[in-house]
Amino acid sequence: MKNRKNIIIILITLLIGGFIGWLVKPSGDTAESSEHDHAAMEEDQIWTCSMHPQIRQQEPGDCPICGMDLIPLSEDNATGDPEVYRMSENALKLANVRTMIVGSGDAQKEVRLNGKVVVDERNAYTQATHIPGRIEQLRVNFTGESVSRGQTLATIYSPELVTAQEELLQAQEIKEGQPELFEAAKQKLRNWKIGENQIQQILNNNQAIQRFPITADVSGIVTEKIADQGDYLEQGMPVYEISNLEEVWVVFDLYESELGWIEEGSTVEYTIRSLPGETFTGEISFIDPLLNSNTRVAMARVEVENENGRLKPGMFASGVVENQVGQESSEEIVVPKSAVLWTGERSLVYIKSELEDGAGFKLREVTLGPSLGDSYVIENGLQVGDEIVVNGTFTVDAAVQLAGKPSMMNPDINQEVLNETFTLPEDARSKAAAVVENYLQLKDALVNDDFDSAKESASSLGRKLANIDPNTFSEEARATMEQFKTQLQNRHKAVAAAGDISAMRSNFDEYSEVMINFASTFQPLDQKLFVQHCPMADNDNGANWLSLSGEIRNPYYGEAMLTCGEVLKEIN
Structure with missing residues (x-):
């Protein structure tokens, strides 16, 4: 009885296993077909290198020349247009080809400038001594000190001036008989910028003044101390540089390539490195008419009110000048520089068209307008809505060249006759x-x-x-x-x-x-x-x-x- 039960259990187990096997096992025809399709795919698929399309292999791997990963090769490149080159979606991804739709808009050229704050040369004054002699005392001893007009800056001892005063006193004694000599002695002192009050003081005291003051001719800030105490100065030699900093200049370096974009009257927005977070606007009032032959730079000047003294000479500045390209309210076609292939004679782009199983690319010549930094204005050759290659342009061109279609170096390669031929003697x-x-x-x-x-x-x-x-x-x-x-x-x-x-x-x-x-x-x-x-x-x-x-x-x-x-x- 027990053996009969075991036999029944075994039979039931075998039946269930056979049924499950029948459910999961594919038919012989299906397996054979799948194997055949797989074998056919492996046999038909060719792998190549995007940089070396002459490489052909039956299986994936590395390029034996450059080591890049091989990509599947699509043998069918029929597009209806013999000048169009087709790439599969897989090849596009592997070549990292990116495109953009051409649009139009306001084209602006942005010129970036560097410069610094400097003293307004019209408000810079060299304080000189009008009297030859030795400096006995300096009243202003450091750069940056503020001075007012008429303020005593230094005192000077002048043997020549002492002699001239004595001549004046002697001429005073005989002025009744020789008034011309007396007047000539006074005029000599006037030539040394000695005022009438000082001359009268000498005559009243009947004694020569030994030390005369050097007074400031203008008000401002001492930007340079030139002479030191004890120096002997000839008439007209400088003692100080004094500048009025209530107005300063911001001077920008203007390189030769930028001269065509900036003119007097251009508006510049600039920032001062020492004053972060603030933006200033000014107008270029002057551009050097001469270019520095060594640096190839001209200076563009902006005049700035500086009554509060926040801008100090020597501060660095960065500016931007924006220029409208073309006519006002006109819309220009602008493309990235990476999209343009330039041969020295022609400028070319690749136009993308959608195909059933990939994309087609065709070469088109364009006329370049002004360069806008990282982009070009296109004057002719493109229309709004065209789709162009902006990344992977050289990869596409290399593949197009090897496919025997018009390319950057061979724009007429598909023509039956490249040049007219001649029979020579x-x-x-x-x-x-x-x-x-x-x-x-x-x-x-x-x-x-x-x-x-x-x-x-x-x-x-x-x-x-x-x-x-x-x-x-x-x-x-x-x-x-x-x-x-x-x-x-x-x-x-x-x-x-x-x-x-x-x-x-x-x-x-x-x-x-x-x-x-x-x-x-x-x-x-x-x-x-x-x-x-x-x-x-x-x-x-x-x-x-x-x-x-x-x-x-x-x-x-x-x-x-x-x-x-x-x-x-x-x-x-």
Whole structure:
């Protein structure tokens, strides 16, 4: 009986377990389908590097060139517009691309100035002695003391003045017979600023005054004590500097680049470092007409009432002048500087458009207006509502370049013909071919990190350029060759003058751009040429070069990043 119960319990347990297993187990077809889909996804998914798109791997990992994390590569870049480059949402996040909607508003240029409080030069006075002699006593002994007009500042002993007084007393005795001599003796004292009361005192006492006072000609603050007790001074030598500080100047340094934004009459808001929490407003009353040739600075002056004496010469000041850009009440388009790619000839931005499974980016040329510090006014090329890239602009441009679409360095790369081509006579063709061959030797020397060979190739290239005579070209090709020769020689100077391989590489990019167009226009070689690109050269702006081989050998980094780059196109 007991065994029968055990058997029944075991059977029931097996049935329940089988039922549960049937519930949770997926069908064979589903498992097979899932496995197939997963395998297909793993097989189809390609991983690449945002900085080195030539890297292709079947699985995620690190870039073998720069070590960055690989990102999924979207093979489908069809957007309907051949100039639009598509990026997936995942790629946008990994590249940290940010955009903004262009709007309009009042554009203001804010100029920040630094300066200090100084004495109003019109109220500064040099107190001099009118009498030659030795200073017997100084009544004002320190800088900063307040003095009033007529106050005795010092006493002076003057042998010349004592002699002149004695001459006056002698002339008084014979003034009845020689009144002219008596008047001349008095005038001599007047020339030393001796007043009529003092002259009368001398005559009444019939005795020369030994020590005369030096009195203040103006009221103010002693800003400098020049003479000391016991000094012997000639007539007109300074004793004190006295300034009236009821009016002072706040003088700001105005750099050369800021002169166009500030003019006399501009309003400036400023603060004084010693008076925190207070803001002052003034008007620039004067700007130096001359620029300091050493510091490249002019002075802008604000006149300030200072009756309470709170502003003291030497205090530091910081000011702001705001300028309206454009016409009053006009609305300008302003974009961050990070959105603009500047090539020296063109200013470019990337416009974003929404696609079904990502975003499209297209290059657009714009015309820049004034610089507003961290932003630009856009005069032409953008409209309100356009969405532009403001962060990750260079990353987008590098990807666009390698996709063979219009980019910063190659705005016309999608055109069927980059330049008009010419068929050259054999002699002219051989000289053009020698220039390209010498350029390739220079490129190979940079690839091999061989500066000495690079210098030698650069020198030889200069000679080959000089041998080209545009007059031997056909009439149609002559003007084009003259332009190319001038451009190549101008860029050759910087390459040939380089003192090390880094300086030579930094000038090789512009040289290469002209050489690529030169080779495309005249096609002097029988071999195929490859236009190759490194996105990390030129501080991540990217740079191109020519090569006889499709294999990447990077002249901008040499052994450090030998295989960094991508083939952009071929010149047949």
